Amino acid sequence: MSVLPKRVGGCCAGCGQGCAATPGRVLRVGLIGQPNCGKSTLFNAVAGYRSATGNYPGTTVRLTWSRVRVNGAEIELIDVPGIYSLSASSPTEKAAKQFLLSREVDVIVNVVDASLLGRSLELTLELQELGVPMVVSLNMMDEAHRKGMAIRVPQLSQELRAPVVETIATRGVGVRELFSRVMAPPDLVPGPVTSSGWTAETERAISRLERGIASGSGSRAGARFLAVKLLEKDEDILGQAGPEARELAGRVGEEFAQAHGHALDDVVVRERRERAAALAEQTVSAGRPHADFREALDDLLTHPFWGYVFLVLVLGSLFWAVFGIGRWTEKELLGALGAAFAPVTAGLGHHALAYALASSLWDGFVGGAAIVLPYLIPFLFGLALLEDTGYLPRIAYLLDGLCHRIGLHGTSVVPVVLGYGCSVPACLATRVLPSRRDRFLATVLATLVPCSARSTVIFALAAFYLGPAWALTIFAFNALVVFASGWLLARLWPEVSMGMILEVPRYEWPSLRMTARKVWLRLREFVVVSWPLLIGGSAVLGLAEYWHWDRVLNMALSPLTRVLGLPPAVGVTLIFGVLRKELTMVMLVQALGTTNLHAVLSTAQILAFTVFVTFYVPCLASLAAMTKEIGRKLTALAAAYSFALATMLALAARILLTALHLA
Amino acid sequence: METILWTHLGEPMASFSEEEKPAALIPLDALPKANRAEVVDLPPGRGARRQLGDLGIFVGAVLRKERSAPLGGPVLVRVQGTLVALGRRLAHRVLVRILP
Numbered sequence: 001m002s003v004l005p006k007r008v009g010g011c012c013a014g015c016g017q018g019c020a021a022t023p024g025r026v027l028r029v030g031l032i033g034q035p036n037c038g039k040s041t042l043f044n045a046v047a048g049y050r051s052a053t054g055n056y057p058g059t060t061v062r063l064t065w066s067r068v069r070v071n072g073a074e075i076e077l078i079d080v081p082g083i084y085s086l087s088a089s090s091p092t093e094k095a096a097k098q099f100l101l102s103r104e105v106d107v108i109v110n111v112v113d114a115s116l117l118g119r120s121l122e123l124t125l126e127l128q129e130l131g132v133p134m135v136v137s138l139n140m141m142d143e144a145h146r147k148g149m150a151i152r153v154p155q156l157s158q159e160l161r162a163p164v165v166e167t168i169a170t171r172g173v174g175v176r177e178l179f180s181r182v183m184a185p186p187d188l189v190p191g192p193v194t195s196s197g198w199t200a201e202t203e204r205a206i207s208r209l210e211r212g213i214a215s216g217s218g219s220r221a222g223a224r225f226l227a228v229k230l231l232e233k234d235e236d237i238l239g240q241a242g243p244e245a246r247e248l249a250g251r252v253g254e255e256f257a258q259a260h261g262h263a264l265d266d267v268v269v270r271e272r273r274e275r276a277a278a279l280a281e282q283t284v285s286a287g288r289p290h291a292d293f294r295e296a297l298d299d300l301l302t303h304p305f306w307g308y309v310f311l312v313l314v315l316g317s318l319f320w321a322v323f324g325i326g327r328w329t330e331k332e333l334l335g336a337l338g339a340a341f342a343p344v345t346a347g348l349g350h351h352a353l354a355y356a357l358a359s360s361l362w363d364g365f366v367g368g369a370a371i372v373l374p375y376l377i378p379f380l381f382g383l384a385l386l387e388d389t390g391y392l393p394r395i396a397y398l399l400d401g402l403c404h405r406i407g408l409h410g411t412s413v414v415p416v417v418l419g420y421g422c423s424v425p426a427c428l429a430t431r432v433l434p435s436r437r438d439r440f441l442a443t444v445l446a447t448l449v450p451c452s453a454r455s456t457v458i459f460a461l462a463a464f465y466l467g468p469a470w471a472l473t474i475f476a477f478n479a480l481v482v483f484a485s486g487w488l489l490a491r492l493w494p495e496v497s498m499g500m501i502l503e504v505p506r507y508e509w510p511s512l513r514m515t516a517r518k519v520w521l522r523l524r525e526f527v528v529v530s531w532p533l534l535i536g537g538s539a540v541l542g543l544a545e546y547w548h549w550d551r552v553l554n555m556a557l558s559p560l561t562r563v564l565g566l567p568p569a570v571g572v573t574l575i576f577g578v579l580r581k582e583l584t585m586v587m588l589v590q591a592l593g594t595t596n597l598h599a600v601l602s603t604a605q606i607l608a609f610t611v612f613v614t615f616y617v618p619c620l621a622s623l624a625a626m627t628k629e630i631g632r633k634l635t636a637l638a639a640a641y642s643f644a645l646a647t648m649l650a651l652a653a654r655i656l657l658t659a660l661h662l663a
Numbered sequence: 664m665e666t667i668l669w670t671h672l673g674e675p676m677a678s679f680s681e682e683e684k685p686a687a688l689i690p691l692d693a694l695p696k697a698n699r700a701e702v703v704d705l706p707p708g709r710g711a712r713r714q715l716g717d718l719g720i721f722v723g724a725v726l727r728k729e730r731s732a733p734l735g736g737p738v739l740v741r742v743q744g745t746l747v748a749l750g751r752r753l754a755h756r757v758l759v760r761i762l763p
Contacts, residue, residue, distance in 0.1 A: 084717035119719050119743050147744065233709075273721065298746070304733045397748045401736030404750070499750020500737050501714050506745070 026067070027075045028104060029182055032096065032127065033111030034120055035082035036505040038139045042111055042169035043079040044517060046070050046179065070179040078105065086126045087234060087269070091431040094236055100130060101222060107182050108134040114144035114151060114166070118280035124160060125197075125272050129225045135181050136164040141173070143506070148287035156283040170511055197275045201260060202267055205252050206231060212248045233265045294507045301391075307398050314391070318382040319475070322375055323468055326459050329374035334595060337366045353546060360542025360590060364535030367586030368526075372534075375456045376526060376582075377519065383421045383452075384518045388510040392417060393502055400500050406487040409433055411500050412442035416482070419446035420455065422522060423622035427629045440630050441489050444638045447618040447626065448482050448645075450475070453530075453581035454614050460585055462610045465598040470607065478614060481649065485641075530580045537576050537583055538590050544572075550591070563647065564608050565654045567592070567601070577613060579620055584613045604657040608650040615646035691749070691757040692738050694728045700759035701725050711753070719743040725762065 033039040046068050066077050080099055081092045099105070110127050112120040127134055136157075138144075144151060157164040163181040167174035198206060209227040217223070229237040230249035238246060256264040300306055341362050348355040386392050396413040403413060411433055419426035426446035430439040450458060463471035544550040550572050554561070557571030569591045577584035588609070592600050601609070617639045618626065626635040694700050702724045705712050712721075719742040720726065726742040731751070738754040740747055749757070 085713070087713050087717070116744055119745075122717075269716065273716070298729075302730065302732070302739060304730070307732075393748070397732055397737055397739065399736075400748070400750060401732050401734030404735060409750075499753035500748055501711075501718065501750070501753065502737075502748045503718055504739065504746035504748050 027073075027183060028078065028106045029075050029109055030078045030080050030099070030105040030107070031109050031111060032080045032100070032123075033082060033137075033139075034084050034113065034116075034123055035503065037082065037111045037113040037120065038169045039082060039111040040079060041511075041514060042109075042137065042139065042167065042175065043077060044514060045169055045172050045175050046077065071176060071183065073183055075179075075183070083123070085123055086229070087232060097236060100127075100132075101225075105132060108132050109137055109178070109182060110134055110162075111137045111139050111169075113140050114138045115140055115147050115149065117144075117149070117151065117284060118277045121276035121279050122272055125276055126228075128160065128162070129228050130222060131224060134162045135178065136160060136162050137169075137174075137178050138164055138166045139169050141166045142168050142171075146290045146292065148289040150285045150287060152283045152285075156279070159279055159283070170508075170514070198268075198271055201256070202264070202271055205256050205264060206268075209245075209249055209252050213245050216242065216244055228268060231264050232268050297507060298394075301394055302397060307394075311395065311398055314386075318379075318386075319472065320468075322378045322382060322455075323459055323463055323471065325378045326375035326456075327464060330370055330460065330464065333370035333374065334366070337370055338595070341366075356542045356546040357539060360538045361535055363542070363590050364538030364586065365531075367538065367582075367589060368531040368534050371460045371586060371589075372453075372456050372526065372531075372582045375459045376452050377523065379452045379455060380421060380519045380522050381515065383418075384515045384522075385510055386417070388508060388515050388518070390505045390507045393504045396500070396502060397504060403486075406483060406490055408441060408445075408486050408490060409438045409500065411502050412438060412445070415442045415446045416449055419449035419451060421452055423447045423449075423451050423618055424625045426451075427622065427625040430629055436630075437493050440493070440634055441486060443626055443630050443634075444489060444641070445482050445486050447622055447638065448478070448485060448615065448642060450478055450614050451581065451622075453526075453619070456582050457585045457613050458610055461588075461597070461606055465606055466603055474607075474610060474614060477611075481615070481645070485645070526582075530582060533580060534583055534586055537579070537587060541572060541576075541587060541590050545591075560647070564612055564650050566605055566609055570609065574612075574616070577619070578617055581613065581619050584609075604654045607657060608654040611653045612646045612650035615642055615649055617643050617646075686761050688758045688760055690755045691728070691740070691759050692731065692751055692754040694759055694761065696728055696730050699725060699727045699762045701762055702757060703760050704758035706753065706756035715757075718747045719745070720747065720749075720757070726759075 031039050031043055043066070066079075068075060068077050078099070080096045083093045083096045086093070086097050086100070100108075108127055108130070110124050112124060124134075124136060138151065138153065138156075141151075151166075153164050153166060163184070165174055165178040165181055167178055169175065206224070206227050209230060210224045213226050213230075214223040226237060226241070226245070227249075230241060230245060231253060233253075238249075241249070253264040256262075256267075260267075301310055341359070344358055344362070345355070348358055386395075392414055395417060396411055399413045400411075403409065412430070415426045415429040415433075418429050423446060426449075427443050430442045430446065433439045433442055458471050458474050462474055541550065544553075550569070553575065554568045554571040557574065558568050560574070561568050561571045570588065573584050573587035573591050576587045588597065589595050594600060597606065617623075623635060623639065626638065630638075688703055691700070702720060702722055705715060705720070705722060715721065720740075724742060726740045729739040729741055729746065731738040731754075735751050737748040737750050740749065
């Protein structure tokens with residue numbers, strides 16, 4: 001994803017750079033909530049263009065940090081990844097737990113989906129044990145009303161001993177009020193809770209361990225939370241706790257089991273769940289729900305037959321829309337921008353060096369404006385709509401059966417589909433998968449799928465010069481290769497995975513503003529990083545050609561270009577492609593000195609080039625993301641695999657086409 | 664399931680008269696569409712139990728089966744007002760009792 005928070009991890013894990021609570025520094029507020037509770041939307045409502053929102057559990061897998069001005073005061077807002085509880089141990093949940101335990105946060109804003117109050121309050125009760133001041137944002141009140149729920153907010157607030165504010169983040173309702181409570185004078189914010197509604201015997205066990213931890217560490221901060229987690233046998237916390245605390249926790253648990261005949265860890269979880277359910281029951285009056293057409297919609301969209309028909313229709317129309325808009329815009333822009341440059345050509349006619357520089361800079365600019373953006377913008381927009389409407393998890397549901405045929409976890413469909421946008425967030429999205437093996441498989445497959453940059457190459461080369469049918473063929477062929485690769489890899493690394501557990505959130509009417517923000521956020525990556533790189537790269541290539549330096553590189557790469565049946569001048573473009581995939585095509589124009597590529601390249605050559613670019617080594621940013629997720633060794637393996645695959649497939653495409661006399 | 668239990672445990676408990684006899688336990692994937700059921704048993708393993716519990720699927724929870732996807736795809740259940748998709752193999756290990 002394009003947002004690189006200024007201080008990812010470092011500060012939150014305690015970097016010692018003035019992060020400790022010092023008087024006079026700004027209030028640090030952590031936004032925490034279950035997936036799909038509208039937390040990121042709330043974050044965006046105040047933080048502006050800083051974080052993407054998503055409907056898929058785990059879209060915001062890293063902590064996004066933003067310094068914002070709310071109600072006239074400056075605060076630091078931290079968007080913590082969506083988590084269901086502080087008990088599970090997926091990488092996302094671990095990251096969130098670590099952040100909360102680091103005690104870097106002054107106030108917690110717990111965002112709760114009001115329409116799912118009972119389930120959501122379990123997390124609220126867990127957070128309460130941290131002893132950090134907390135404000136509850138009772139979000140999605142519109143959905144709760146639609147369900148006929150009337151929530152007695154003052155009572156809930158009293159029971160939770162925390163301010164509760166009703167909000168509708170998508171429309172900005174209640175957001176000002178929420179933050180005024182966050183910044184309220186301390187006497188309104190409750191201190192640590194000592195009796196949090198456990199039964200007497202459970203409370204005794206917790207208090208005993210809490211006192212033990214507090215006297216051991218000399219600090220009461222977080223002792224209660226640690227005590228509860230130790231008694232729950234939380235693996236992370238057990239791993240971090242000192243031997244005395246672990247031993248005491250074991251003893252307390254054993255004595256409890258002997259005295260009451262139940263395992264204490266089960267009792268803790270059950271009591272919290274029951275308390276959450278009871279709280280919801282006490283504070284909610286259920287009325288008549290309004291008829292919800294979305295349930296009827298789901299009957300259709302998850303239907304065993306019509307569901308697939310719609311899936312094909314949705315993905316098909318996405319393809320045709322991107323291609324249609326892109327092609328028309330590309331043609332118009334190439335014409336207009338070409339005409340605009342004509343006077344410069346005339347003016348610089350006999351200054352060879354100046355002309356080489358000016359025209360290559362211009363080519364880089366045109367490449368971005370006329371060849372990349374016309375496809376990239378509609379593509380990102382379509383993908384953001386799939387995410388924001390909540391259709392993406394339905395795709396996962398529909399394709400899970402098929403995935404299992406090739407030994408994949410159905411949830412991995414989501415990273416793979418996200419891979420069509422950009423491989424980097426796709427790699428991050430693999431964190432929701434339960435095992436290392438599933439994450440590796442999904443990462444490899446997600447990076448094999450053509451990202452928007454590679455799709456741009458497919459659109460702008462294959463579709464533009466050879467026709468849309470060829471582009472569609474490449475996409476279909478790619479899907480087949482991804483499928484086959486999954487099958488192969490699943491057999492090389494077999495494992496019986498637990499299977500899909502995925503919440504399918506209700507459909508949301510996408511807010512145009514939020515979707516546009518998300519598109520911009522991903523687009524910004526291109527505009528501020530790739531486009532300048534593209535212009536600079538184009539200039540370097542232009543000058544290299546002027547002084548004939550490119551020949552060295554092309555010569556070095558000639559074994560590869562010869563195998564692919566491409567002119568040697570293409571070699572250098574493939575190096576640029578490792579930086580950014582869209583550079584290959586723009587550089588191709590620059591290297592061959594024409595925008596009418598079909599005049600200098602045969603159909604077979606264009607196809608071989610497109611196929612190669614579609615499959616070969618992921619770009620640098622993806623490689624970095626992959627290394628972070630699956631490690632250096634597996635990343636190298638995946639890169640080698642994709643390179644071998646690209647070479648073989650491009651060669652096969654060329655031979656096949658030549659043999660069929662299609663080229 | 665029930666009959667297997669009885670054969671292993673001997674005679675049925677005397678306290679159950681014919682009318683009070685509880686409905687048979689069936690795996691979730693065999694639950695007919697649009698039926699409500701109570702969760703009676705979950706697959707072993709803390710990880711799965713925690714994850715299921717987080718989404719409202721725990722012993723004693725009431726859910727409604729919406730449908731299941733073809734090709735051995737997941738089972739879609741509505742629980743506490745939200746939809747959850749469970750892989751078929753996992754759903755097979757969740758035992759439920761049909762509610763009227």
